[in-house]
Structure formats: C-alpha cells, structure tokens
Amino acid sequence: MKRSFKTSIALSVFTLISLWLSVTAPAGTTLFSFNAGKELFAIPDFEIPVAGASWIVFLVLLVVTGFSWWLSIQRKKTPLWLTGIFAFALVQQVLVVLFVGQMFPVTTTLQGSLALAVPLIFGALAGVLSERVGVVNIAIEGQLLAGAFASALITSITHSLTLGLIAAAISGALVAGILAIFSIKYVVDQIIVGVVVNVLVIGLTSFFYSTVMARDLIALNQPERFDQINIPLLSQIPIIGPLLFSQTLIVYLMYAAVAVVYIALFKTRWGLRLRAVGEYPKAADTVGIKVYRTRYISVMLGGALAGLGGAFFTLGAVGSFSKEMTSGAGYIALAALIFGRWNPLLATLAALMFGFAQNLQSVLSIIGSDVPSQFLLMLPYALTIVAVAGLVGKVTGPAATGKPYIKS
Template identity: 45%
Template sequence: MLKALEGISKDERVGFKAPGIMGALGLLVLYFFGIAGREGEASFELSRKQDLVQIPALPIESATLGLISGILMLLIAGFALYRSAQNQPTPLWISTSFGFIGVVALLGWLAAGNTVPVVFIAGTALVLAVPIMLGAMAGVMSERSGITNIAIEGQLLTGAFMAAVVTSLTDSFTLGILSAMFTAALMSMVLAVFAIKFLAQQIIVGVVLNVLVIGITNFLYQQWLTEDGENVNFPGTLDIVKIPLLSDIPVLGPVFFENRITVFVALLIVPALWFVLFKTRLGLRARAVGEHPLAADTVGINVSRTRFWWVTIGGAIAGFGGAALTVGNAGAFGREMSGGFGFIALAVVILGRWHPISAALAALLFGFSIILRVWANQVSPGIPTDFITMVPYIVTIIAVVGFVGQSRPPKSLAIPYVKG
C-alpha cells in the first residue's frame, strides 16, 4: 500500500529534449574545441611526484582531443535519441559519461601547450564541493518530506561560524563540528515548527532565517572575531588522513582516500541517505509524506513528526557542511563565507532530481567550476575568467531545461498539511 503512495506515473512520454541538447553540445565541442580548436599539446598528468605508483603523462593535441570528444558526445547523443524513441529515459551513467567527456575536452582546450594536473583538479574540486553536497543532502531530506528548505544558506553559515569559534575556544575539532551540527539543527527546527505547526509560508521563513543568520554572524565577526581573531577565530584545519593501500591507488587514491575527515564523512552520507531514502521503510514513509500526506496519515504515518525530524536531521547535515568550510578547508571563519553555496545547493537538488547520488554529482560540477576558474587563469591568462566562471551555470541551466524538465518535485512540497 505504501508504494502506491509515491504516485509516479510510468506512462509519461520521455521526450526528445535530452538527446537534442546533447547533440547540440556535441556539435559545439566538435567545432570550437576541435575544428576551430587551439594549437598546442595538452599533457594530462595522472600522478604526483610523491605518489607511490607513477603513471606516465598522457600527451595529446588539444584540437585532436576536441574532435574525438565531439564525435563521442554525438554518438552518445545518438544513443540517447534511440532510447527516447523507445520511450526510455537517458540513464544516469550516460549523462555522467557525456558530461565527463565534455569536461575533458574543456580541460584540453584550456591547457593547449600546458599540463593538466588531474589529481590536483579532481581532489580540490571534491573538497570544494563538500559544503554544496551536504547542503544538497539537507535539501533532499527536507523536500522529499514536503518542506521547502530555503534556509540552507543560513545553515551552512551557522555551521561554519560555530565550528570556527568553538574549535578555537576549546581546541577540539570534535566539539566544533558537533556544535555546528547542533546549532544548524536548531535553526532547522525553527523552520520546521513554523512550517508544520503554524502553517507559515515556508519560503518566507527560510529567507528570514537566512537574513537573520547573515546579520548576526556579520555583527559578531565585526565586533568580536576581528578584535580577537587569534583566540576565537583561528581553529586551523583537520589533518589529512591517508587510508592505507587505498590511498596508493593511481589517480583515485589521492582524490578519494587521502583527505580530511569531512570529505570522508560526506562521501559516506550520500550513499547512506540514498539507501535510507529508497531501500528502507523509514525512507518510504518520508517519501510518502512528501507525495500524499493524507494517504500516509490514513495508513498510520505521523506526518508532522516525520517532516519535523527529516528537516531537523537535514539541518544537522548542512551544519556539518558549514564546518567543512572552516575546519575542513579555510581554517578560519570569514564574513558571509558561505558565498551563496546554500542557494547553489537548492539548484543542485533540482538538477539532481531530488536524488542523493545525482545531487552529489551535480555538486561536483560546481566544485570543479571553482577550481577551474583559478587554474584556467594560470594556464590560459588570455581567456576571460568570467567566461570560465559562466560555464557551470550555463551547463546547469541547459541541464535543468533539457534533462530535468520531465522530472517533478514531490507533489506536496511546500503545501501545509492539516490533519482532519
């Protein structure tokens, strides 16, 4: 009976937008990166000097790489077109492979005559994506249960502030991270109470919470942290942990298994949330509450309690993402240092179709864009950095229109439920 609550129709036409956009992007890559590409050889470095296993660099002409990439992307677009003609959706691995090939072509185009430090770019992109990824997990948890969480930005900022201050005062990373999660969870409780008990407009409550947190942290930063930064805003960063044997795997080892604990935990949270959400009765109840709360109530599910705890626990995860900004990366709190990551996390939730794995992959796109802007300015100073900065956002808009247009949010998202 509970499975019927999901109410997902299997008779919907898949449509041809996704293969159409894939084909257009493939043609653009083929022409601009291949036919009209830049002269010079791009060398892809797959190993660092300190790595135990050394892999020779892979040199290839930038224009040749663009041609090959464009042709492969057009072939994938053709396969997606075939599946659409059979009324079958484009699998996630197909879309991911398509995007990966496009990224390789972009890197080769930028690095014409230079080297591409693959491990450095991939590892840094992962670190920078962690706050967005965890904010997106909070968004997935909230919205799957029917509550719109616009306050992710404030939850990240709260977590970043508390982690930096508490760690500095107690000299304990554990207490700093726990305090970040606790305070962000309290903030989520406020959102949940107003949305569930008082039936307030959820978007307005989220915006107010964001503005409130920004104002409070800016005031404390100006009046307290800048005056006594050495004692209250100098937590440092967590040590980098190397997992034996796994960290020695070429390319993947340094990226995934030689990192700070915040990255490891984030990589565990994503599949764990997927498992709970789609493979357990607890997750099925949460999805039922987000889809058909009346039907869920009829079969004995406490709608209010379910929504309250999913929003609250999601806030704690976002708080951990905020801690990853300070003790997991920057080493100190900065004014409004979340920098819109919470709003990007909301876009990631939609781009990922309210699915933890897809949302995590989308978050990596933005982490990649941040490091790409810095790296591209070094290897190709003649290319405007504003152009590089726009790339992931343009891709996101295209993806939302072409790939996410057929998906839908939970049916009861942002709709208050009144029992009886």
C-alpha cells in the same frame, strides 16, 4: 508517451559547439599529468594532440546525439548514463582545448574540486532530507553559514575539534528548526521562510562577528584545523589515493553521510515513511505515520548535516570565520539537489561536477588562460536552469514539497 525532442535538441546544440571547437582547435598538444607525489607506482604523463582528440570527441557526441534522436522518434527517453557519457566526453574536449601547450594536473585538480564540493554535498544531502519529507529547503545557505560560525567560535574557545563539529551540527539543526517551525506549525510559505532565514543568519553571524569575534580574533576566531588522515595503502593508489583516501575527518564523514542518507532513505522503513510523508502526507497520516514529527526530525537532521558542511569551511579549509564566507554555496547545493533529482547519489555527483567547474576556474587562472573565470563560475547556475527547464530529462521533485499539511 508523448514525443519529446527537448533532450535531443539540447544535445544537438552541444554537438555543434563541439564541432566549432574541433574546427577552430589550435595546433599542439596537451599534457595530462596524474601524479601527486606519494603513489606506489607512477602513471606516466601522456600527451594528447588537440585537433585529433577534438575530432574523436566530436564523433562520439555525434553518435550519442544521433542515438538520442532515434530514441525520441521511438518515443523513448534518452537514458541518463548516455547524457553522462556525452557530458564527460565534451568536458574532455574542453579541457584539451583550454590547456593546449600546457600541463593539466589531473590529480591535484580533482583534489581541489573535491574540497570545494564537500560543503556542497553536505548541503545537498540536507536538501534531500528536507525536500523528500515535503519541506522546501532554500535555507541551506543559512545552515552552512551557521555551522561555519559556530564551529570556528567553539573550537577557538575549547580547542576541541569534536566540540566544534557538534556545535556546527547543532547550529545547523537550529536554523533548520526555524525553517521547520515556521513552515510546519505557522504554515508560512516555505520559500519565503527559506529566503528570509538565510538573510537572518547572514545578519546574525555578521553582527556577532563584528561585535564579539572581532574584539579578540586570536581567542575567538583561530580554530585548530583537522589534520589530513592518510589511510594506509589505499592512499597510495594513483589518482584515487590522494584524491579520496588522504583527506580530513570531515571528508570521511561526508562519505559516510552520503552512504547513510542513501541507505536510510531507500532501504529502511524509516526512509519509506519519510518519503511517504513527502509524497502524500494525507495517506501517510491515515496509516498512522506522524506527519509533523517526521517532518521536524528529517528537516532538522538535514540541518545538522548542512552544519557539518559549514564546519568544513572553517575547520577543514580556511581556518577562520569571515563574514558571508559561504558566498552562495548553499544555493549551489540547492542547484546540485535539483540537478541530482532529489537523489542523494546523483546530487553528490552533481555537487562534484559543480566543484570541478569552480576549481577549474582557479586552475585556469594559474596558467594565465584568457577564459573569463566568471563564465565557469556561472556554470552550476546555468546548468540548473537547463535542468528545471526540462532539457535534460524531466525534473520533478517529491509531490508534496512546498505544501503545508494541515491535519483535519
């Protein structure tokens, strides 16, 4: 294997940043608080001295970076878990420094992060199903937005959350259907279709919002919202209880979706066929797999999932539809997909990380930190560029993604 120092160089740069943070670390302590109120037992808050913690983190990073250089020289790759430890430690240092003299509410921050990550995860799963079968899905944004609009409208009219969810899934699948028809049947470039479909959906939802919904907002845009469901016992475990088991139905659906997509993709015959179509459609066709049908089904299933993610905006979080309310979440989901290397579990982790960055920004603005919020909001986009530039390991999608298959 060719020697590649890209990862080691990137880690070194971040270690230098950590050194700089340690040198300039302010005196004082940061209080970490873990309690959200209804746990079985409380974890005591603890105070961390900023300077000491900073230097410890720096040493950890230094060791990891050194190890990475050693691996590179040995022509070995830096394993992903090592990069993971590195990132986790660096985040701890940044938190300790940012919240100096303040309290950092761990549990509530994580709760908020999960809420922001839910649509991203659904969107990323849609991307996984679509791109693994060979269709580039730039249109996640449109699928989310269509789901948000349809669920708000249908639940407002019917007062049924279930129908709202179904409508969201159907509308997401329809948007994905447009993507599928144009890229599979009409062999239009998939990136063009994706970009254009997003704008088409923005246009359609905004148009009908202003003309139809706005005429009677109470009857047409005031859907019920999902109630929080506390799972007995589990919801009372400190940290993970309030975080994972005291959520709305959509979030529980999300857990199921991640598991199902992962298992279906990697442990079933259907998943194997799907991936075969995405990697080498001609070979798949030769052994009798129906390439077109597999692509249509998988892309539209993905769209249905993204639609559910869209419903989270209206039925799970805000409680009403507004123009362009997804505001780029679809593109962050795309970023999570790429950052997670087209793997449902890694993409979910990436989405959680992006949700954390977004939420940290609002927590910081509450404590009045002078860190410009825009830079934290930029993080998902910047990290994705770092990822596609190959600085954290090689990122390669399924081989046939973006290529139309023309049966001869």
